[in-house]
Amino acid sequence: MATLLITSAGFEGHVIKLKLGTNRIGRGPENDFQIDHPTISAGHCEIDVQSDALMLRDCDSTNGTFIDGQRVVAAKLLSGRAFRLGEVELLVESTEIPVYIPRFQVAPEAQPPVVLADGSLICPRHPRNRSTYRCIHCKEVMCDGCVRRIARRGGKVHRLCPKCSHHLEQLGGEKKKKRSLLELLKKTIGIGISLAE
Numbered sequence: 001m002a003t004l005l006i007t008s009a010g011f012e013g014h015v016i017k018l019k020l021g022t023n024r025i026g027r028g029p030e031n032d033f034q035i036d037h038p039t040i041s042a043g044h045c046e047i048d049v050q051s052d053a054l055m056l057r058d059c060d061s062t063n064g065t066f067i068d069g070q071r072v073v074a075a076k077l078l079s080g081r082a083f084r085l086g087e088v089e090l091l092v093e094s095t096e097i098p099v100y101i102p103r104f105q106v107a108p109e110a111q112p113p114v115v116l117a118d119g120s121l122i123c124p125r126h127p128r129n130r131s132t133y134r135c136i137h138c139k140e141v142m143c144d145g146c147v148r149r150i151a152r153r154g155g156k157v158h159r160l161c162p163k164c165s166h167h168l169e170q171l172g173g174e175k176k177k178k179r180s181l182l183e184l185l186k187k188t189i190g191i192g193i194s195l196a197e
Helices: 181-189
Strands: 003-006 014-017 021-026 045-049 054-058 065-067 074-077 082-085 088-094 133-135 148-151 157-160 168-170
Touching: 054 065
Parallel strands: none
Antiparallel strands: 003 014, 003 088, 021 045, 045 054, 054 074, 065 082, 082 088, 133 168, 148 157
């Protein structure tokens, strides 16, 4: 974490832990970090925490911002560098920015599928279910409970592999073709309508 250490008398051991982005430092309570000292302006300076360094900007302070005794308007601060706000000395203790990578729950590792006498496959993750889908990329088989679904409003539901996120194909060939309303009526009512008439 990017940190500053105030080294002036009366502030010994006072650490400022900077957040990512812009950090405002000054005497006023509206700042991100308040330093109560008469030589520090109400809004003295800003420090931008970037990926590799800290960028210091003076905000037109009365008593100035200094590095190596020279008044600065803007400067890059590296780890181990000292600077002064008015009469208050600070040391850049660290410029490291922690990056947190979220953990995603990974699907459990699948065992090889068991083939039944009729040729159907048992789901490797759910032994009580038959496999109904196969990934077109990694070729893993799975049951309906393993499938990850993504649907857009008014759109088609996409079935994706929990392992590699590629599309799935249904096992057992194509789905039965849906019957038309005319065919359904013929079968239900038992009418024989000839289209040639």
